[in-house]
Amino acid sequence: MMTRAHFLPTLSADLLSASSVSAILADLVRIPSTNPGAYENDVARRVATWFKGTGVEADLVESMPGRFSVGAVLRGKADGPRLVLNGHMDTVPIDDVNLWTVDPFSAVVKDGYLYGRGACDMKAGLAVQIAVALSLAKRASEMRGSLVLHFAAGEERAEPGTLSLLEAGYTGDFGIVTEPTELRIAAATRGLAPVHIRLRGHSIHASRAKYATNPAWGLKWVLDALDAYRVEIEKRHHPLLAHGSCTPTVVNGGVVPNAVSDFIDLYVDRRLIPGETVDGEVRDIEARVLAARPSGSDIGIEVSVAYNRFEPAEIDPGAPLIQKLVRSVDRITGRPGEVYGAPYSSDVRNLVNDAGIEAVNFGPGNVAECHCADERVSVTQLEACARVIHDTAEDILLEAT
Structure with a gap:
């Protein structure tokens, strides 16, 4: 027997009202989709x-x-033109x-906010x-073009959910990734090189440390x-992103306090600006730490x-998409549309770099x-985000009157 939990709210x-969009969001937040953990399949089926x-043709695509x-x-x-709206279903764990x-x-x-894991990143989008x-x-x-929708698996760990959708033919001319930007328009987005540095030595009892290499x-x-x-x-x-960053984040090593470890692991979060590449910066880091030895x-x-x-x-x-979004933000919110650079990384990289789509990050919430x-x-x-994107979509997809 079907229970109330199976029914949609x-x-x-007014499908763009705060009550409507909040009801959809609450429905999604109540379904765990942590990565790693529950993953995305239950949310995918719900979407x-x-x-x-409704007339929207939706299919499941096996991304992994x-x-x-x-x-x-x-x-x-x-x-006519195709507008892609992209977002990811997975969330970080608790x-x-x-x-x-x-x-x-x-x-x-409560107090004008909806709470929950993934509420902001990015089930709101x-x-x-x-x-x-x-x-x-x-x-x-009335539409001369088509609206294409991505609900991607695996973005939190840079997995190929969005790429698999593009490869399956869900592509377009313009794209909006609905990551949290506080309704600002992110024309640029940082990259991420997650760097692992392993220092190798030789394990030995700490009382005999002078006879071994301590990493x-x-x-x-x-x-x-x-x-x-x-x-x-x-x-x-960079004019929108200022500069990149290099941040040591995790150090692991050793088993017990009275023994020298075989190795020490250091993890570094390296955020990139356009013009920098993951492989290029990892090679640069490798050359620098080797030169510093x-x-x-004897440490490897x-x-x-x-x-x-x-x-x-x-x-x-x-770009034309940004001009349209700027106008829509002004029409809907009464304030000028702000163009900036997002400090985080997102699947806009797949739309822009892999598919050649004119795409930005634009969505509700504060990172x-x-x-x-x-x-x-x-x-x-x-509500404001839904109305802005709807306005932009009408501008792109509806027939001129």
Whole structure:
């Protein structure tokens, strides 16, 4: 027997209203999709359910073995421009539920915010995409172009969800990645080189340390080399992103306090600006730490990419899509549209770099409220974002009157 949990919430007649978009978001937040953890399949099936009988054609696309993304299309009556709305379904895990003041999957609304894991990053953007598609579906007969929707798996770990959708044919001419930007238009986005540095030595009882190579001593000159490198890269300027960064984040090594370890692992978060590449910067880091190793040192050094990477991406701040979004922000919110650079990394890299789509990040929420306890998103921004993107979509897809 089907329970109430299987039914979609009732939306108001105004599909772009705060109540409608919040109801969609709450429905998604209540379905865990942590990566690693529950992953995205339950959310993928729920997204497809939202589109049944609406005229939006939605299909599951296997992006990785056993893990699915959703590709969807609202087709216009002519072969006009295609607008892609992109977002990811996975969320980061919950480190410590005791730090939360609400149930992370309850989708509580209080003080003008909806709370929950993924509320800001980025099920808010997914809810906006669904609301915009449902609203435009009522005017599909007037559309000369098509709305393409991505609900991607695996973005949090730079996995190929979005790329798999593009390769499956869900592509377009323009793209909006609905990551949190506080309704600013991100024409540029940083890349990420996750760097793993392993220092190798020889394990031995600490009382006999002088007879072995202790990799822990290598941390000093490696960190000194990274700090000098950080100072240098901060002099490389980008008009929207300022500069890149080099941040040591994790040190692992050793088993017990009274033994020298075989190895020490250091992880570095290297954020890139356009013009820098993951492979190029990893090679540069490797050369610098090797050059910093003292003459005669027996400490071994291995430098590699720790996990999947993000390349930086940018489009011309004066591009047609940005001009349309600027006008829509002004029309809907009454304030000038702001063009800036997003400090984080996102799947806009796939749209711009891999598919050649004119694409930006633009969505509800503040990145400072992502990946943390009591993650939340402004309900007011949810509605405003839905109306701005809907306005831009009408500008691109509807027939001129």
